[in-house]
Amino acid sequence: MKYNLFYFFQSALIVCLSPLFIGILKKMKSTLRGYKGSSILQPYYDLSKLLKKGMVISNRSSFITTIGPLVILAAAVTTTFFIPVFYTSMENTIGNLFILMFAFGIVKIFTVLIGLDSASTFGGMGSSRESFISMMAEPLIFFLIIFLYIETKDFNVFHISFINSKIVHFDTAHLIAMVTFSIGILAENARIPFDNPETHLELTMMHEAMILDLSGSDLAYVELSSYIKLIVYLIILINCFVPIGIATTFTATALLIGFITFIFKLLFCLLGIAIIETTLAKSRLFRGAELFPAMISLGIVAITLIYIL
Amino acid sequence: MIEALLTIILISSIFMSGFRRIKLITAGFIFQSAAIGLIVLKLGYETGKVDYYILGILTIVTKVIIIPLIINKSVKKLKINREMELIVNGFVSYIITGIGIMIAFGILNKSQDNFLKTGIALFIIGVLLMVARKKAITQMIGFLIFENGIVLFETSLSKMSLVIEAGIVFEGLMLALIMGIMIFHINRTFDSINTDFFENLKE
């Protein structure tokens, strides 16, 4: 099993640049709302401020709070090395989709445990709500993994991306699966309409409630891992479902075209998220959860179409 | 392009089977009818026959402009805008729709024609909306979705003369008008359009 050095380089780029993309997202939201907003590099300044501060840890918490944030950051950074960014090939390398999803599962379970561990009511409430949403969102993502397998007969993200980049004509099943996956992204990453990432009212929080008790460098690690998680999901969406223009050969022009189309597609997805966050409101827990059967229905339809045709 | 339009039709239909707000259901209906009109126009562009163009423009004018106007006027007069209890609740109706589409596509596996299968999917969704809802206005929209399915079904079969097809589209429009007026009368007499109150005539 080989691991190309270029893959390492492009994944490390993602780890470093994900706060920049989140900053671009926040700037887009503030522009749509009509005020000037903070600068693009603000998340970097926030993270460095948090790393310098001291930590306050409750003495009722256990080893979970001690090791938890580090494990979360480790898992999130590991997932970036499993995905192609703007260059892919058919070599036999790591990058199985199942391992990717289970790595995100590690992130999720430790966040939930940290929420329970802080022994405050809001933490427990956030954990239970987050588990409720992900109880329905995870099967959805797995349906889409099955869809990708039936379409390309392969589980490796690099190979899927390579095979799908040859498609010229997208058929119905593919488009339905793309729409379903994008709404699945919103669910997994605690975005509107499932959860409001900017809220400061504890009773409406889901993801923020679990990390309410963290401070200092712990908080910095968890924040960075949530930025990385969003960007990695978006890259999976871009590279598995719409990988037009990705570089498949190691030539300079292909790499340049791949990079430019990647940036363009990522900015387009961020703009979509910004528009959704600006126009829609967070829906009530059970009403938002009613959207999931619709998604699962769409997933079933997509799998049927691709299996039959 | 046709694939993308078929996707819009399927996605909008699955969403519509569970929505509660009348405005959202009407919006889904507008998307669906616009997609069908565009499919027919694109088919006309490919084959070059005038029949398809006229049918497409007729479909768009009646179903995207006139009928939502009728529905919106009725909703304003009725002062309702959402349906609280469904006979089949939201969760189950989504799943039923998905499974129904799956069965329909599975049975018609051997035919290559995409329009046929999407048409049948629209039948299932239209009938589900008519059967599983209590408010008369949602039943009317369910019937209009059924008519949409017939139009899509018809584009995939052999061509008939233009007069006949225009006649079919006009009948659909007339029925929608009549249903709208009837809903207005029902509202005035019963003070609601919840068909739960239709229990005077029993065996």
Added chain:
Amino acid sequence: MYIIVLGILFLIMILTPLIFKNLKLTGFVTIFGATLVLGIVFKIITLVSGGSPLSYFNEFFYIDSLSVVQLLIIASINIIVSIYSYQYIGNEIKEKIISLKRGKFYYFLFNFFVFFMMFIALTNNIVAMWIGLEGTTLTTAFLIGFNINKNSLESAWKYIIICSIGIGIGLIGILIFVNAYSNQDASEILKWSHLAKNSNPQSTYSIKIAFTLIFVGIGTKAGLAPMHTWLPDAHSEAPSPVSAMMSGVLLNLALYVILRFYIITKHIPGLQNTKWLFIIFGCVSLIISSFSILRQLNYKRMLAFSSVENMGIIALGLGVGSKVAVFGALLHSLVHAFGKSMLFLTAGNILSAYKTKRIDKINSLIKTMPMNAVFLILGMLVITGAPPFPAFFSEYYIIVGTVETGNYFITALYSFCLLLVFAGFLRVFIKIVFNTEPGVKYAKMEEDKENILPLALCFVSIIIMSLLMNGYLSSMINNAVSIICD
């Protein structure tokens, strides 16, 4: 030439209520137009019974012996009901139940309704038949909900939804049917006359599916059980002339459309089993309606269920398929039209006098409204098939047909249901007409004398029919049978 004259006549009859304010003038124009239409229909009958069918306008209109029977039914019931409506609407306006504008609206919709029905009977194009059926749904929707009260609106809404889905399913069936013939000349495949002669479809599987969908879909409009659920409500809540027209004519026309498709499918080899559709649905209609008649508390609803039963009898006769049975079925559709109209119009008279539809509130009709009581008893005898009225012969021929083809179980079922219906009718009508409660005085009502003329016309037509049965009438029906059965 006749088609153009008919078209102009109907145009005048439809536009008169919109233009003129005087309601009496509209009523006269309608009655006069109806007589002219009847005259043209008689002329067409004499032309066609020479032997060859007529066709006009590049075979868009096609009149053969089968359509002639339907045209006769439509035209004669039209004139009888028009005469009744004149008095009925005049009465309602005089008692200030409805306004003048609604009276004009009634005539407009009524004439439009008759126009669509004539269109179905005259046309050759199978999709135009469907357009005519949908047109009748559109026009009768508001006629059923004419008196705007809770019950009428509920029944009108049920009618619209159920019949629209039914006709929609029928349209899907027709589309698949037309598609199965796509190997033939495109300008000819919509013509029934062409399809009946050369039936060479591309795949018999599609024809099977298509015919089943057409049967179930248009069967909703024809009132066959289990798709009949709109019928009791709609026919009992509509105004009486509308009920008479719908019950006598519209249900029959829907069966006529199914029959046209059946004639095409009969010639295709391998599809001999479609007759079982007719037989099974006919038997289910008979069972459901005969048991429901025994439980009714509302006399108009009972008459509506009797329509379901009669349609079941006609379907059974058509399904059994021997010449005798089909003759019986066509004769039954003729008799049922006149008899049911007579019963519904009498019921309308009773309703406008007593203002209630419940059976237990009406007693001793022979003392209060003697003329209507006589017509009621006569109508009951006609519908349930007592000799010497023609219904006896038609039901008897259908029994002979079932025995001939060896379906003894169906014979037993059919006779049992006829017995149940007879018992139900007898119990109710004897109670209405002859029952006296002790201590109550019954005086003759004024409203008895109104509106007797249409009832008398109905009865006279039935007598004429039974007199002509051995000669002219039977030759006309025999020509129609030869189209179905050869």
